[in-house]
Amino acid sequence: MKSTDRLLLENKAWVQEKLEQDPGFLDRLRQDRVCEVFWIGCSDSRVHADEITNSEPGEILVHRNTGNQVSHSDFNVLGALEYAVNVLKVKHVIVCGHYRCKGIRAAMQKPNPHLFFANKWLKNIKDVYRMHRREIDAEESEDGRWNRLAELNVIEQVHNLAHTAIIQRAWKADRDLLLHGWIYGLHDGIIRELMTLTPDIQLDPLYQYDLD
Ligand code: CO
Numbered sequence: 528m529k530s531t532d533r534l535l536l537e538n539k540a541w542v543q544e545k546l547e548q549d550p551g552f553l554d555r556l557r558q559d560r561v562c563e564v565f566w567i568g569c570s571d572s573r574v575h576a577d578e579i580t581n582s583e584p585g586e587i588l589v590h591r592n593t594g595n596q597v598s599h600s601d602f603n604v605l606g607a608l609e610y611a612v613n614v615l616k617v618k619h620v621i622v623c624g625h626y627r628c629k630g631i632r633a634a635m636q637k638p639n640p641h642l643f644f645a646n647k648w649l650k651n652i653k654d655v656y657r658m659h660r661r662e663i664d665a666e667e668s669e670d671g672r673w674n675r676l677a678e679l680n681v682i683e684q685v686h687n688l689a690h691t692a693i694i695q696r697a698w699k700a701d702r703d704l705l706l707h708g709w710i711y712g713l714h715d716g717i718i719r720e721l722m723t724l725t726p727d728i729q730l731d732p733l734y735q736y737d738l739d
Pocket of ligand 1 (some may be wrong): 569570571593594625627628629630631
């Protein structure tokens with residue numbers, strides 16, 4: 528683990544190195560770029576959206592939280608989504624989970640009595656486990672159950688996106704906006720596509736807003 532002094536020193540070395548390789552780097556960074564992707568990923572320090580997709584600064588707007596959740600009571604993710612969809616007018620919203628996610632594993636266990644807020648945050652993932660318990664528990668190994676919940680959690684979070692008025696309003700306005708569920712393998716570095724929702728999806732009326 529690097530100390531904070533080391534991080535600041537490395538930052539200076541990084542700028543110098545970057546400018547040696549690419550003198551126009553900072554000039555480009557100052558300019559606005561067309562950002563077509565909003566990424567909702569896990570906070571895990573091993574999963575960096577820009578790095579694993581080989582993206583340049585400015586290409587992806589990123590929101591991260593434990594277990595890549597889209598909670599309708601989380602103003603952080605909803606505010607970022609609203610900005611991405613209504614202001615940046617992104618064309619893709621991606622929920623990207625990952626295998627061997629510690630948040631998912633914690634959600635499969637009894638609440639940790641020493642982590643009051645973390646337990647609350649993991650509650651939604653526990654609900655995903657409960658909703659799909661039979662399917663997940665049919666997996667033979669502990670790793671299999673862990674990874675299947677990671678996949679099903681991504682799928683549920685994409686549905687949570689489709690259940691927001693933000694997305695429904697964009698779709699009603701004929702916006703070309705796709706929702707994607709992806710999962711990243713820490714073991715091989717590969718992202719797998721789990722699902723895509725398109726504007727013509729038939730939403731369950733339970734979640735459908737009456738929009739003007
Ligand atoms: Co994680």
